[in-house]
Amino acid sequence: MVKKRTCIFISGYGTNLKYLINNSRNQNFPIRISLVISNNKRAKGILYAKKNSIPYLVINTNKRNFENLILKELKKYKISLICLAGYMKIISKKFLNAYGKKIINIHPSLLPKFKGLNTFKRILKNKEKKTGCTVHFVNEKLDGGAKIIQKSFFINKNDNEETLKNKTQKLEHRAFSEAIVKIFRYN
Ligand code: GAR
Secondary structure (H helix, E strand, O other), X not given: OOOEXXXXXXXXXXXXXXXXXXXHOOXXXXXXXXXXXXXXXXXXXXXXXXXXXXXXXXXXXXXXXXHHHHHHHHHHOOOOEEEEOOOOOOOOHHHHHHHOOEEEEEEOOOOOOOOOOOXXXXXXXXXXXXXXXXXXXXXXXXXXOOEEEEEEEEOOOXXXXXXXXHHHHHHHHHHHHHHHHHHOOOO
């Protein structure tokens, strides 16, 4: 199997990146992580790239042409899949069109519920019975593309933002890899 060369975009802790790196070591897993891009030079996730000798780049998104710089690197590393793993920047329509290949994102809610930020606070405020995570294709609408996989759990009355986050992330760590296997099952 020829593994798809993949770039993971991060902004923070990178725990999803860590699980993707581990799973990509399996020879039957459809991707190899060829590049990590962070928009935050202090992102802890960069350490996982360093530890595993994966090339990484810190991109200054305040620069006017930062998307062109990213596109150039994606081309250089022959990237055919982008995974947004806690990347807290919106991907522009221009970038989507220029890249033209698959981009997937993980979001900590059962989309289409609770798009955007501060999901756990809003989930609790809304007294939801269930929550979870979604992996979906990225389109020009925020958290709006087609769903690939969702995993859920029941919220109990003792849950708070912290426990919801922990439970959601535990599911995310499996969901992201399962979604990747699913999208490459037939090619
Ligand atoms: C994840 O929970 C992911 O769902 C969320 O950021 C976290 C990153 O964690 N993404 C978003 O909220 C995107 N809207 P990680 O850096 O430990 O992988």
